[in-house]
Amino acid sequence: MKSTTPVNKPVQLRTDWTKEEIQAIYDLPLMELVYQAASVHRAYHPKNEIQISTLLSIKTGGCPEDCSYCGQAARYHTDIKVQRLLPTETVLAHAQKAKQAGSSRFCMAAAWREVRDNKDFDRVIDMVKGVNEIGLEVCCTLGMLTEDQAKRLQEAGLYAYNHNLDTSEKYYDQIISTRGFDNRINTINNVRKAGLTVCSGGIIGLGETTGDRVSMLLTLATMEKHPESVPINALARIKGTPLEDLPKVEIWDMVRMIATARIVLPKTMVRLSAGRIEMSEVEQAWCFMAGANSIFAGEEETLLVTPNPGLNKDMQMLNKLGLSPMILEKKPTCEAVE
Template sequence: MSDTLQPVSISPRPGLAKASRPPLAADVARKAIRAAEVALLDERRMLTADELAELAHVPDSAVPSLAALAHEVRLSWCGPEVEVEGILSAKTGGCPEDCHFCSQSAAFDTPVKATPFLDTEEVLAAARETAELGASEFCIVLAVRGPDERTMGRILELVPLVKAETGLNVAVSAGILTADQAQRLGEGGVHRYNHNLETAASFFPRVVTTHDYAERLETCELVRANGMELCCGALLGMGESVDQRLELIEQLRSVEPAEVPLNFLNPRPGTPLGEAPIVEALEAIRWIAMFRLGLPSVILRYAGGREITLRELQIMGMTSGINALIVGNYLTTLGRTPDEDLQMLDDLKMPIGVLGKVI
């Protein structure tokens, strides 16, 4: 048999993750999707790793069916509400970590330069704008390895001020935490703490070298142990394989997040991944559905990269398992206008609400 007929490893188009086996035949794909429907909607149980792996290999023609099931699972497990969040980069650039996707790293020559912590009124003004959109969550994000004592003091000052003035739940993303810091943030009123796994443990060393995966996992455990909801997300499109995306879903299951922001790589000039291909739209829909089917009870949030990846298919993503979104701009990239997203939700008759993890 010639090499061209051996489907050992599928060479993907740019923007597609490498698969370790060929796509399922159409009839096998239909049976796999039907079996997942029975498991998740009738038996109301989590899919096994093997069941998820089979779904990951349905052909492109079956992705709309996979997405339709994911939408039904979202409605059944989480309800119809969509949670809206605004985020603010309160301390931008100059981060000592070398995350290869991030333009805020001091290790790379990017257009993003270090700026000091925003003053209190700037943070409050951003929170007020977020509240006016009907959002329920406001996340203060800092480009740091972890908070020093001065930063801890500023966070613990801001959280109750934002809550008192706007009524918003306040989330924080400030890197790796110690046990003492996690306790103080929990006691200080932080509702959710964001600490993304980003990718699978097996792929992580290709993306970050200045800290290891165990440190991320430890922070995730500290967040939950101190009464905060864990927001723990993924970034797809960095060169990881299908198997590694499935590995990431299993690792996210293990840390039991309340929320999973789903990001797609938006290549940033000057970073090691600055020339990486953009994830294809149908590929993004496939993996939105896969993350919902693998994590049926979480708040699955549209996050960075959706605009360039999905383009006019963003509305389809909302019917593929998504039940939360960040409105406005991201940390260093522009998003759609809030009005566009709110109109999308109105067109879909999706009510805005406050969400928590289904237990």
């Protein structure tokens, strides 16, 4: 088995990783891998803080894409009900409730293929302004968007834009055919040009190889600027989608992925995302030790219409583990790149 030298503190931030280097880290003996990841985590982040994020689906279902894992694709017959764009007042009420419950980041998701310059987008702009005024980090995931649309969001107070790679470039067309991997990269580039922070990660358990997982991390770790946020998702097997019969992701695969992400993306927030509902507290604790420092939580809100643990239960777990919610000291802002 390949090995690598122990990570020293402080860890050098790099954008010149090779696939072989990342694969060697991923293949480390598990205890050594977690130790190295925990060391990197403490060099760059408060050791006992977890950011609580709330994700609200503001427009649900009816998406024309064919993402094989997604129950919101119009072509699949799932139990997810189509819901038009929520009223702005409803969204802001959810955001206020989330802040009072301990969230510092509020993410709004719309099941669109791409952003269109219409009244719905104007309403999203108003939502962003309102959530920003509440004092939360504001994040959106709305599909593909242009640089001008990204600038409008930035000017409204958006802090982050989520656009996941999902998997490796090589395996991508096995999962999605209605858009290409390059479309994902183009949107991320537009987000950067507008001065927004980037949230981009992927899903494991899609039938990919470990090499595909490493390749996805390689793409993120060799960007000119690392994404500020990387969600690591385990496939949520939704009845009616092409991937509904795939096996549950093993917890040690999640731990390896999180730990490897933490080492090659040391300053990034690594988000323990979809699939957490199927994890025990012990399994989640391993993910935190491996470098995850954010979770999605909420009572009514769901993680893109898949179940999410309740906030009270999460707070009890964090208390047991000696972890505390991250507190936003000041309202975050971004500045456009000149």
